[in-house]
Amino acid sequence: MKKDIEQYLRDNAPGIPDEGQFLIETNARLRNVEGIKQTVDTERRRGRSILIITLVAGLVLGCLATLLVLFYPARSAADSSAFIQALEALRAGREFLFGGIALLSIALGVVSLGKKRQTL
Amino acid sequence: MTREQFISEVRACQGRLRRFLASLCGDAALADDLAQEALTRAYVSSGGFRGNFKAWVFRIAYNCFIDNLRRVQAPAASLDSPEALHVADRAASDASFRHEELQRALVRIPEKERTAIVLHYFEDLKVQEIAAIMQIPAGTVKYHLSVGRDHLRQYIRL
Numbered sequence: 001m002k003k004d005i006e007q008y009l010r011d012n013a014p015g016i017p018d019e020g021q022f023l024i025e026t027n028a029r030l031r032n033v034e035g036i037k038q039t040v041d042t043e044r045r046r047g048r049s050i051l052i053i054t055l056v057a058g059l060v061l062g063c064l065a066t067l068l069v070l071f072y073p074a075r076s077a078a079d080s081s082a083f084i085q086a087l088e089a090l091r092a093g094r095e096f097l098f099g100g101i102a103l104l105s106i107a108l109g110v111v112s113l114g115k116k117r118q119t120l
Numbered sequence: 121m122t123r124e125q126f127i128s129e130v131r132a133c134q135g136r137l138r139r140f141l142a143s144l145c146g147d148a149a150l151a152d153d154l155a156q157e158a159l160t161r162a163y164v165s166s167g168g169f170r171g172n173f174k175a176w177v178f179r180i181a182y183n184c185f186i187d188n189l190r191r192v193q194a195p196a197a198s199l200d201s202p203e204a205l206h207v208a209d210r211a212a213s214d215a216s217f218r219h220e221e222l223q224r225a226l227v228r229i230p231e232k233e234r235t236a237i238v239l240h241y242f243e244d245l246k247v248q249e250i251a252a253i254m255q256i257p258a259g260t261v262k263y264h265l266s267v268g269r270d271h272l273r274q275y276i277r278l
Contacts, residue, residue, distance in 0.1 A: 044168055
């Protein structure tokens with residue numbers, strides 16, 4: 001029974017349509033969106049550059065921070081009064097801090113989804 | 121990807137793409153419009169494209185078809201509608217009538233089943249490839265194929 005319907009479908013598959021005007025019209029349409037494509041390509045290249053610059057900057061700063069800690073181990077950060085004050089300030093406003101981070105994450109997610117949808 | 125490169129890729133797969141869309145929407149003119157819309161979208165975002173061009177274009181074309189379906193919201197015919205029974209009762213003798221009968225039957229089944237059937241039996245794609253185009257698990261594609269065959273049997277005379 002399954003074989004019957006499968007055979008029927010394969011035997012009666014529609015033919016492939018001729019190119020006809022289709023490719024000419026498609027080519028004309030593609031020529032019209034050339035400007036949009038260039039903008040999208042520029043945005044994509046810029047996004048990739050920003051990503052690479054951020055990655056390199058993060059690596060360099062991380063290396064510098066590690067070197068500083070290795071070369072100046074005597075005074076730990078926990079002994080610094082400025083560090084303790086900063087920690088206390090963070091602790092006092094942690095609800096706002098975490099709320100802000102959550103809102104920022106949601107906003108970034110929405111923006112990136114919107115961008116992806118626009119791309120397709 | 122330059123326009124010339126893109127057109128040469130399109131030349132290789134445009135016939136199958138249009139047949140796929142024509143089988144989905146049952147209207148050759150609408151299928152060509154959707155194919156052009158899909159190719160335009162593909163071209164605009166082709167800068168970052170890597171991989172299987174045909175599968176990628178088919179996925180965009182399927183998304184265009186779904187978008188169009190949502191815009192139009194055409195009511196699907198019921199399985200036991202009088203029109204459907206009329207199709208099943210007609211004597212099928214020549215090839216052109218069988219094509220027409222199959223096309224009428226296809227537009228009456230749900231779009232996910234139709235898509236799976238068309239890609240599997242007309243375009244000879246594997247279940248995994250269909251899953252990638254429809255963005256659903258392979259098991260779900262097998263389910264749609266099975267249920268789709270059952271639904272088609274109610275509209276066509278074997």
